[in-house]
Amino acid sequence: MKLLVIISTLVGLCESARILGVVPTPSFSHQVAFRPLWRELAKRGHDLVVITTDPENDPTLNLTEIDISSAYELWAEAEIVRLLEELKYQPLKLSNHIKWVSFQVCDHELGNPKIQALLKNESEYFDLVIVEFLHPIMLAFAERFHCPHIGVASMELPTFLHNIIGNPVHPIAHPDVMLPFEGELTFFQRVMSCVFNFMMYLNSFIPMEEDQIVERHFGKNMPPIRDMMLKFSMMFVNVDPAFNLRPLGPAFVSIGGGTHLGSAKPLPKNLQEYMDGAEYGVIYFSLGTNVKSSLVPPEMQKLFLDTFKELPYRILWKFDEHNPQDVPANVKIMNWVPQQDILRHSKVKAFITQGGLQSLEEAMFSHVPVIGIPFIYDQEKNVHKMMTRGLGIELDKNKLTKESFKAAILEVINNPRYKEKAVELAKLSRDQPMTGLEKAVWWTEYVLRHRGAPNFRNPVLDMPFYQYYLIDVIGFLIGLIIIFWFTCVKIVSSFRYIFVSCLHFSTVKRKIQ
Incomplete structure (x- = not known):
């Protein structure tokens, strides 16, 4: 019996992994969505380090927290809530301002002495990084520790991020999370959604200072952030699959549906x-x-x-x-x-x-x-x-x-x-086959077992823009149609010319006779 206990303990130790969780947003609602995941992974024997603005400080868990709550001061100074309200009808300006605030927050957090010690420790390692995808600067942790990463989001992803990770995007069937309409859209709403998506897509390519921030804290020779985003193994998004009705790529996992809910406790x-x-x-x-x-x-x-x-x-x-x-x-x-x-x-x-x-x-x-x-x-x-x-x-x-x-x-x-x-x-x-938490834990350990999930990479990520939208195929078919139409016109024109010539010749011949 003792031998069985020892063997099971050793097996558990062999299967345990060292995981880094990074959720930079200074907002409790963004942090609480992933607390059950950290707790469950820790209970299963994994060694976790979590960078968070709202540490739980639970000594019973195999969990180390790095407190970055000082980022709340920057969040308050940026008056992000007021700007979200004031600029909601100026999407480009709002998007750029949100990115700028995100960069400032990440720059501040990466300067934390404990994070700097983590980055500079040559003997430190992680088997997996789980990072909030809304702040792509933090994906550099996966590059620093040469390990796969899983993206997470506490809310529905903006459309341009769906585009980046290879999910099908249709502005009419699935308007962006920032647009307050869905279902059967009016003509004006359809126009607005298409224009909004196109603007956000173009804006996502405009470089700002994110690569400089990465270089400042992680050193030189880091890949561009967009390349790091494309290396994700899985994407966990806290949306309820029963209500999030949209086509999703193979590496996208909906983990919503009350995942953050805890057991009932007595009221004070x-x-x-x-x-x-x-x-x-x-x-x-x-x-x-x-x-x-x-x-x-x-x-x-x-x-x-x-x-x-x-x-x-x-x-x-x-x-x-x-x-x-x-x-x-x-x-x-x-x-x-x-x-x-x-x-x-x-x-x-x-x-x-x-x-x-x-x-x-x-x-x-x-x-x-x-x-x-x-x-x-x-x-x-x-x-x-x-x-x-x-x-x-x-x-x-x-x-x-x-x-x-x-x-x-x-x-x-x-x-x-x-x-x-x-x-x-x-x-x-x-009424789902698995809870959101069960799915998140299972797929996390899948990525750990296989050192990533390249087999789930959506092939559309490797397609050029013109191939994904069939521009070359459509162009080729339109070209064939034009050539066919032009050829038919030439043939008809030639036959018409011959017919008219023959008719004219016949008429002239009768007149001579």
């Missing part, structure tokens, strides 16, 4: 008493981690509070930093809330949210109807997608009135079809 005593004591129920209100409630215009804050005052329900509002003024008696303000466990409480009647992907999933799996008020980036698309499926009601923050806000709240609470639809959607999402 004060919160439990507040929830239990709500005679008519509770409405939970949160704008997530990126959209700060304190930065919402005062007139909108007043609109929210005036509406809540007229409702019989208790309101729990996650409000960062300073509390609003003139808070009604039925409204409780908290700086931090265990959102998943709040939504699981039986007294929760509705969830008012900005439309973050994780928040919408948490509402759906908790069977809570939603009032979606999107603010930035993919939130409009997320809200529109789920609301068209019946999860709740979508409101435009720029056209919001107390009457429309109150009517939407009462509608989703009093009409049972929204809760019934949440139950139906949750059941549909769960």
Whole structure:
């Protein structure tokens, strides 16, 4: 028996790997999406080093975290949320500004002493790098440690990234994540989507200072970033395969569908008493981690509070930093809330949210109807997608009135079809052969076993632009048609000439006779 234990232990050690995880975005929602993956890989015996802005500091796991939370200061200085709102109708300018902010954040993070020590340690090694694909500068870690890499994303990829990794791209069937429409598009929306995709595609080729940043921290002789992007082994994207209906390449793995959800935990005593004591129920209100409630215009804050005052329900509002003024008696303000466990409480009647992907999933799996008020980036698309499926009601923050806000709240609470639809959607999402986490772990270990996944490389990645879009074939066929048409015209013209000549000759001959 002891021998079997020793053998199994040795086998486990042989199969364990050293993995580097890199998630640079200073946003909790981007970090929490991959925590279950780090934890599960660590539990399976792999040795992980994770570069993160939000370390868990769990001593029970075989997990080393490098804290880069100082990047939050740069994120705040860049006022990224305000710019996402102001520039949403100027996509090129917005895209370039987001790239510029990403470069500054990555440059700052790579200067962290612990990361520098990691890079300069000649004896350091990793078998695999898992890196957030939205920040391609960080792909240089895979080059530095001469190992395969897996790209990850906490949200749907922009169309130009789908293009780069070889997924089929159709601007009408699958508009970009930044465009707030889907389904049957109007003519104007189809034109807008095509132009937007073309502009983003061209813009992705415009070099900025990313290669200089890579050279500064990783040294010379590094390949161009675009070449590093094409070397990915797998792409894990936190989208639900039940609702992300688009053609995908062989190396693309949808790991969404509640992957980030944890097991239920008891609420703090004060919160439990507040929830239990709500005679008519509770409405939970949160704008997530990126959209700060304190930065919402005062007139909108007043609109929210005036509406809540007229409702019989208790309101729990996650409000960062300073509390609003003139808070009604039925409204409780908290700086931090265990959102998943709040939504699981039986007294929760509705969830008012900005439309973050994780928040919408948490509402759906908790069977809570939603009032979606999107603010930035993919939130409009997320809200529109789920609301068209019946999860709740979508409101435009720029056209919001107390009457429309109150009517939407009462509608989703009093009409049972929204809760019934949440139950139906949750059941549909769960009806998968594997959970998102199981898929992510299995494919991670597949890449480790085979030192990459070149057999899953989409052949379109090696095709020139003109071949992928059949420009040469179409040109050749059009050329054949033109030649055939021209030949037919010449033949008909020749026969016509002969016929006319013969007719003329016959006429002349009769006249002579």
